[in-house]
Amino acid sequence: MLHHNAVMRPHPLKVARWLLPPALLAAAVRPGAGARQRTAAGVGLLGLWAASYARYRERGKKVTAHERELLRTANLETFSRHYNECVPTLEEELDIWGEYHAHRHQMRYDLVAEMTRRHVPHNGSILDVGCGAALVADKLGDLPLDYVGLDYGGHHIEFAADKLRSGPPLTIRRRFVRGDGEHLPFRDQLFDVVVMSEVIEHLLRPELAVWEIARVLKPGGVLVLTTNNASEMPLRSPLTDPFSWLEKALGFHRDSIISHRPWVWPWPVDRRILPEDAPNIYLPHTWHKQAETRRMFAAAGLETIHASSFEFPPPQSKSAQWLNEHGEAGKRIVDVVEAICQHTPLVNRLGCHVFMVARRTTGGLAAPPPGIWPGPFSEQGSEDDTAIAS
Ligand SMILES: C[S@@+](CC[C@H](N)C(=O)[O-])C[C@H]1O[C@@H](n2cnc3c(N)ncnc32)[C@H](O)[C@@H]1O
Incomplete structure (x- = not known):
């Protein structure tokens, strides 16, 4: 048993690990050091760096594999009850989180709406998959458009439809459908633009949604997508986790570089929606690797014409807390930070969210080929076994 005044001594190996890099660095740059000493210190530093990176990578891969296993606990019944009973509409959530968070979300809606305006023709048609409270449509109210909002959560659609009934008259013509983004209830080549903002990360089989979107887009039509930007970063500080920042920047176009990719929402679903003796259930909250998602798009006949990232700094960070209090x-201030980060090379890959725009080409495979998406449910093949009854 420890006495209150017992001194906790750090392990000598840990102390050596802290002291070695500055000692080697000092040896390498010391004025008057000989060439052999400098080389030996440099090689030592490089070796240390490589060993720490190997450890980081191994740990990242382990955590990723563990999260992917947790995702296997997900099932459609829980997925459905979660969305319909536990998740408030985004508009309600923004009221709960407060003005700063609402401001940050408006930035995303502006980004998506501006890109949509750029690609939708006069009197064109838009499908918003996982439309939630239809906040994207609110930004397009002045356009002569046919807008269809589709969502899995029944109360989200009801909220959006109520808002339409009680709001001012708009030029946009809106319609809402309850359905599943992985099985779209529309005929082929119907829409000029499909919007999917902060939805693909929640799907059990995102590849099915991508193929469905390619099917319902007209040739030349455009998908506007936002989602979580792999890897775990920048949720941590670059001072304590330089490797994850580096991986995120360098892995934007080479996904194999990224070793840690979250798969699930970190907390299990509310036990009140589960039978008493059921094990915990985790639902998808997958961080997309831009290059991997781009490959999936290409296989579905969607050519990526824009890829960037946004949301600096992350909402969980201390700096975001500070900004929130001011x-x-x-x-x-955050608008200026956002603008600078979005326009600075390499830094512009570090945002919390990835923003991708893809055009429907005439090519593409008829169905997702094996391995195009590495999720645990994709191993089952492409039969219609995950259909959600609406
Ligand atoms: C984070 S919210 C985003 C809502 C909206 N796109 C926005 O940006 O405000 C995710 C939405 O996706 C919907 N959703 C999740 N899985 C879905 C599915 N399989 N099909 C259709 N909608 C789905 C949820 O009901 C929820 O409204």
């Missing part, structure tokens, strides 16, 4: 000034 009202209007905080909002203005």
Whole structure:
């Protein structure tokens, strides 16, 4: 048993690990050091760096594999009850989180709406998959468009439809459908633009949604997508986790570089929606690797014409907390930070969310080929075994 005044001594190996890099660095740069000493210290530093990176990579892969296993606990019944009973509409959530978070979300809606405006023809048609409270449509109200909002959560659609009934008259013509993004209830080549903002990460079989979107887009039509940007970063500080920042920047176009990719929402679903003796169930919250998603798009006949990232700094960070506490000034500062980060090479790959735009080409495979998406449910093949009854 430890006495209160017992001194906790760090393990000598840990102390050596902290002291070695600065000692080697000092040896390498010391004025008057000989060439052999400099080389030996440099090689030592490189060896240490390689060993720590190998450890980081091994740990990242282990955590990723564990999360992928947790995702196997997900099932459609729980998925359905979770969306319909536990998740407030995004508009309600924004009221709960407060003005700063609402401001950040408006930035995303502006980004998506601006890109949509650029690609939708006069009197064109838009499908918003997983439309939630239809906040994207709110930004397009002045356009003469046919807008269809599709969502899996019944109360999301009802909320969006109520808003339409009680709101001011708009030029946009809106319709809402309850359905599953992995099995779209529409005929081929119907829409000019498909929007899918912060939805693909929630799907059990995202590849099915991508093929469905390719099917319902007209040739030349465009998908506007936002989702989580792999890897685990930038949820941690670059000072404590430089490898994850480096991996995220360098892995934007080479996904094999990224060793840690989250698969599930970190907490299991509310036990109140589960039978008493059921094990915990985790639902998907997959972080997309831009290059991997781009390959999937290409196989489905969707050519990526834009890829960037946004949302700096991450909402969980201390700097975001500080900005949140500074009202209007905080909002203005974060707008400037966002603009600078989005336009700075390499840094612009580090945002929390990836923003991709892809055009429907005439090519593409008829169905997702094996291995195009590495999720645990994709191993089952492409038969219609995950259909959600609406
Ligand atoms: C984070 S919210 C985003 C909502 C909206 N796109 C926005 O940006 O405000 C995710 C939405 O996806 C919907 N969703 C999840 N899985 C779905 C599925 N398989 N098919 C259709 N909608 C789905 C949820 O009901 C929820 O409204």
